[in-house]
Amino acid sequence: MDQLIDYTRERTLAELAKLPKGEFTATGVVDNDGFTDEPVQLQVRVAIDDEGVLFDLTGCDPQRRAPVNSTYSQTFAACAYVLKCLIDQDVPVNAGFYEQVRLVAPEGTVVNCTAPSPVVGGWETQVRLTDIILRALHPALPDKIPAATKGTMCQVGFGGTDPRTGQLYSYYETMAGGYGGRSTKDGPDAVQCHGQNTENAPIEEIEINYPLRIDRYELIEDSEGAGQHRGGLGLRRDYRFIDHEVSFTVLSDRDRWGPEGLAGGQAGGKARYILDPEGQHVELGSKTTIALAADTIFSYRTCGGGGHGPPHQRDPQAVAEDVREGKVSAERARVAYGVVIDSSTGQVDQAATEARRREMAGNGL
Known part of the structure; x- marks a missing residue:
């Protein structure tokens, strides 16, 4: 077991060394807490350096009376999940991996609540936090996020x-x-x-x-x-x-x-x-x-x-297929994607589509 943990540690550190260095930030919200209508503010700073990856959640809202509070373990799991997404997927998950998850989550906040805070809806905060961390990393890893x-x-x-x-x-x-x-x-x-x-x-x-x-x-x-x-x-x-x-x-x-x-x-x-x-x-x-x-x-x-x-860069044939499958309406295809579907054939009207997309480009869409 010790050998497996050592192997995982070496593999994880080697993968982390490949990541672009820098600090990356993003903010976001949970719509409300269910007790008040005030959004729950979340703030993320991800620092990638020679020592690995640090997830700093300083600035997230204080814990709430309502059940949207995430425990430290829930928040840690979100950060570990993101880290696993960024490295080679055949790296094992054990203590050698988890050691590299460096987390700052101040006590008494919605990402590290203290007892007796309600937590049944803490997953709402935890899952949203995952999206926000990934969005913060988009400038560094645009093809992965x-x-x-x-x-x-x-x-x-x-x-x-x-x-x-x-x-x-x-x-x-x-x-x-x-x-x-x-x-x-x-x-x-x-x-x-x-x-x-x-x-x-x-x-x-x-x-x-x-x-x-x-x-x-x-x-x-x-x-x-x-x-x-x-x-x-x-x-x-x-x-x-x-x-x-x-x-x-x-x-x-x-x-x-x-x-x-x-x-x-x-x-x-x-x-x-x-x-x-x-x-x-x-x-x-x-x-x-x-x-x-x-x-x-x-x-x-x-x-x-x-x-x-940009929606206007979507393949018109992919839009037409979505329309045929009932996933996207013909009106939405025209308005959002600039793709005009011939109602009699269900196929792309090439001339009308080109005109619509020129119109969208002129309007900055």
Whole structure:
């Protein structure tokens, strides 16, 4: 074991020596903490020198009364994850690797809270922090860094009394969302991001085991962040609770600001949390608990990933394929990407596309 740790240490240090030297900074926010409407401010400084990589989070907000506080271990995990993303993927992960994660996270802040701070939503801060650290490193590693991902755990929890058995039940899952566009590829649609390892819960399994129906489960058209390489699409899941009342909790984010684009890409579509989408259509916040009457529908819609690169540089054929697959509307193709689709054939109208893109260039789009 000692030999393996020594080997890992040597490999990790050799990989870190390849990274560009310098200091890199970025800021960002969690939309709110759920108790107040004030954004949670996050500030990152990454210093790469001959000793390795230092993650300095001095300047992040003081810990909150609400449950968006990250523990030191959660924050350390975010930094370790980023470091692992930057080095050769066959480097083992053990003490020889973790020794190189140098972290400054002041006590009493949202990235290193002290007891008895609420932490159930600390993952919201931790996952967002990962995106911000990566964005800070974009000037140093432009080909490796994606645009912002969904950047939220997208937590869902509900419970009630099963009318079929009279037994209490509870349910919890985390929803997928869009990944950020990359320098050479689109962001994947509807995936877990940045260290999240929860799997998709199939509709059939949910409906067999719980007294509810999933009315809709689908990708959200036009939710991608437009870019030369677009962000991934967000996901929609509509829950209908049959013959019983439930307590429904959303612990998520991104309903105020969508995931940021990169290198000229646009932000991904914002998340939405909608009560009774076919009737009252009440938009709720990203951190809420609500009592739902029997047969009520709750529509949970996650955000899309940010786009990478200018949208007008996207391959028109890739845009046309997205339109044919129902991922991007023809109108959005024209407005965001400057690609005009012939409605009779579904193909790119070359002349109209060239004219539209000239118009966009003239307007600085």
